[in-house]
Amino acid sequence: RHTPCEQCATALAVQSGKPARIERFVEELNVWMDVRAYPILDDSGAVTLVIEHLRDITEEKKREEERRRLESQIEQTQRLESLGIMAGGIAHDFNNILMAVLGHAEMALDEVPPASSAYENIKHVNTAALRAAELCREMLAYAGKASFAVESVNVKELIEEMARLLQSSISKNVTLRMNLKSDLPCIETDPSQIRQVVMNLILNAAEAIGDKAGTVTVSTGIRHCAEEDFLAMEALEDLTPGPFVSLDVSDTGAGMDADTKSRIFEPFFTTKFTGRGLGLAAVLGIVRSARGMIKVYSEPGQGTRFSILLPARQNDSGVMPPVPDSGKGADDEWQGKGVVLLADDEKPLRLLGTLMFRRLGFEVIAVKDGKEAVKAYRERNGEVDLVFLDLTMPHMSGMDAYEALRELDPNARVVMVSGYSEEDMLGRIGKKRVAGIIQKPYTFDCLRDIVRAVMHSESPE
Numbered sequence: 001r002h003t004p005c006e007q008c009a010t011a012l013a014v015q016s017g018k019p020a021r022i023e024r025f026v027e028e029l030n031v032w033m034d035v036r037a038y039p040i041l042d043d044s045g046a047v048t049l050v051i052e053h054l055r056d057i058t059e060e061k062k063r064e065e066e067r068r069r070l071e072s073q074i075e076q077t078q079r080l081e082s083l084g085i086m087a088g089g090i091a092h093d094f095n096n097i098l099m100a101v102l103g104h105a106e107m108a109l110d111e112v113p114p115a116s117s118a119y120e121n122i123k124h125v126n127t128a129a130l131r132a133a134e135l136c137r138e139m140l141a142y143a144g145k146a147s148f149a150v151e152s153v154n155v156k157e158l159i160e161e162m163a164r165l166l167q168s169s170i171s172k173n174v175t176l177r178m179n180l181k182s183d184l185p186c187i188e189t190d191p192s193q194i195r196q197v198v199m200n201l202i203l204n205a206a207e208a209i210g211d212k213a214g215t216v217t218v219s220t221g222i223r224h225c226a227e228e229d230f231l232a233m234e235a236l237e238d239l240t241p242g243p244f245v246s247l248d249v250s251d252t253g254a255g256m257d258a259d260t261k262s263r264i265f266e267p268f269f270t271t272k273f274t275g276r277g278l279g280l281a282a283v284l285g286i287v288r289s290a291r292g293m294i295k296v297y298s299e300p301g302q303g304t305r306f307s308i309l310l311p312a313r314q315n316d317s318g319v320m321p322p323v324p325d326s327g328k329g330a331d332d333e334w335q336g337k338g339v340v341l342l343a344d345d346e347k348p349l350r351l352l353g354t355l356m357f358r359r360l361g362f363e364v365i366a367v368k369d370g371k372e373a374v375k376a377y378r379e380r381n382g383e384v385d386l387v388f389l390d391l392t393m394p395h396m397s398g399m400d401a402y403e404a405l406r407e408l409d410p411n412a413r414v415v416m417v418s419g420y421s422e423e424d425m426l427g428r429i430g431k432k433r434v435a436g437i438i439q440k441p442y443t444f445d446c447l448r449d450i451v452r453a454v455m456h457s458e459s460p461e
Contacts, residue, residue, distance in 0.1 A: 013037035014047050023057065032061040072262075094132070095419030099441040100348040101129045106444050107355060133441055152186040152313055155220050155245055159198060166199070170206035170216070179219040185312040187245050189290045197283050201249040201306050204280070208253030208304060219248040223309060230293065239291060243312040250305035256298040264296065334452050335361040338385030342366045343373035343401065344417070345393045349440075353388065356447055362386075370396030374404045377412070384412075386435075386454065391418035402434065413454055 012020035020037045034057045040049040105126040112119045159166075159180060167176050187194075198218070205216040223229075226241045256264070265284045287294045290310050298304035340362040342353045350366040357364045365380070367373050370393050377384055387405060389398040396404075398416055405412045415436040435454045438446065 009035040009037040010050050010052060013039040013050050017041060017045065017047055023061075031056050031058045033057065093419065095440045096346050096349060098129055098133050099419075100346075100352055102126065102133065102441045102443065103352040103356065105129060107352075107359075110444075129441075151188070151191065153189055153191045153194060154184060154186050155194065155247060155310075156180045156182065156184050158191055158194060159218060159220070162195060162198060166202055169199070169203060171209075171211075173211065173213045174206045174209050175213075175215045176202070177215055177217045179217060181219075181221045184220060184222060184245055185243060187290070187310045188313050189310065193286045193290070197286055197308070198247070198249070200280065200283050205249055205251035205253065205304065205306075208251050208255075210253065214252040216252075217248075217250045219246075219250075221246045221248075222312070225309060239293070239311070244292070244309040245312055247308040247310070248305055250303060252303045255300045255302045255304055256296075257300050261296055261298050334448060336451060336455055337361050338455075339363045339365065339380065339383050341373055341376055341380075341384045341387045343368070343370060343388065343393065343398070344390040345369055346390075349390075356444055357451075359444070360448060360451060369393045370398060370401030370404070373401050374408070377405055378408060382409070386451065387412060387414045389414055389416055391416055415450065415454060 008024065009020045009022045012022070017039055019039070022035050024033060024035065025031075026033050034055040036053045036055075038051045038053070039047045040051065042048045105122050108122050109119065109126065112122060159178070163176075163178065170176060202216055202218065209216070223244050223246050224242065225239075225244050230239055230241075264280050266281060284294060287308055287310070292308060292310040294309075295307045296304065297307065340357045342350060342357065342364055344350050344353065344366075345368050347368070350368065354364045354366050362385075365376050365384070367376055370389070373387065373389065374396070377387065389401055391398040393401075398418075402414050402416070405414060413435040415438060416434050417438050417440065419440045435457065436450050438450050
């Protein structure tokens with residue numbers, strides 16, 4: 001008896017008088033078949049016989065489907081990486097602009113009497129610029145270049161501290177259930193960033209439930225991951241097998257179809273009427289920056305689960321310790337003395353830096369690139385007490401200028417400056433021991449603190 005796929009191939013061969021080939025799924029056999037029909041013609045060209053050839057191609061179809069899935073995954077990964085590069089570049093350039101706005105606003109606030117009508121206007125400018133700086137940090141988070149104040153974090157304790165805020169942030173028809181494992185190892189990350197991840201995922205889960213009753217479950221645990229687990233989690237970086245702390249947020253909402261699920265990490269993508277910023281894109285960036293993994297499990301009508309794995313704390317982090325924050329106090333009036341060499345390719349930032357350093361009591365030599373910085377350092381022959389180098393400059397980068405300066409003077413005090421995060425700078429600097437690093441946009445207080453710390457420290461060896 002002919003199966004439907006055979007009849008189709010045979011019919012085509014009879015109709016056309018030419019060989020026909022059809023791939024069809026045969027439900028009765030639960031297999032994919034490659035059906036080929038070869039017509040035999042008489043002298044008049046009429047079909048007198050059809051020879052059929054059937055071949056089971058089920059395994060080939062499975063391999064083809066897997067290949068398509070991997071290609072789609074790679075395409076999605078490349079798209080997210082491209083968006084990340086773009087977001088990081090925009091944030092870096094925007095941070096340079098914000099540095100000038102914030103710096104001059106802060107300097108003006110110190111000059112204008114509080115009773116002046118201009119004082120409140122300048123405060124509003126300062127507040128708006130700070131909000132823009134927060135958006136830059138979100139963009140850097142999406143790009144995987146977030147600024148982290150790294151410390152040991154117990155995820156269970158962090159979530160428990162947030163419990164009251166979490167419950168009050170979601171609808172009363174949604175039950176928040178905690179399933180937190182005790183005795184979890186700590187992770188090395190920025191607790192404020194992890195709070196942002198937890199809050200974002202829980203708010204999204206609650207909104208997915210909508211007006212009906214439902215449950216959001218937050219679970220933590222420990223998992224030992226091998227390389228095959230990294231493949232299953234679609235990790236975007238080369239990670240080291242070992243113990244990972246797991247954080248899962250699941251909901252009983254409507255779930256997502258494949259198209260929606262493939263786009264949820266895109267910046268500003270939303271299924272709501274109005275967007276809420278970078279959202280899950282920032283979550284993805286934070287997890288990447290913490291060298292973790294994230295996977296989404298969702299089907300229409302089956303709810304959604306976000307599963308995050310973050311590496312457990314290792315004995316040595318290899319990260320340069322940050323300069324301690326001195327806080328407010330008598331040191332607010334600290335003044336330095338000597339010569340500062342400031343190199344930045346942005347003229348507004350050279351002008352601002354000159355004002356800030358002069359207020360701190362320094363003479364300032366401002367140059368526009370690394371070559372001019374090296375030349376000025378050589379010409380002043382030992383008079384320069386501190387060098388501030390922007391990391392990315394034309395003609396000679398900050399790192400190249402650093403190498404040249406250390407050849408001239410192994411004891412040169414060099415502070416690296418960048419619109420990228422501290423972690424990104426550490427990654428570029430590697431094992432080179434600079435005197436300090438500072439991220440744009442920075443305030444006058446931040447500048448004073450790091451300059452004081454560097455000037456009171458021993459010169460680099």
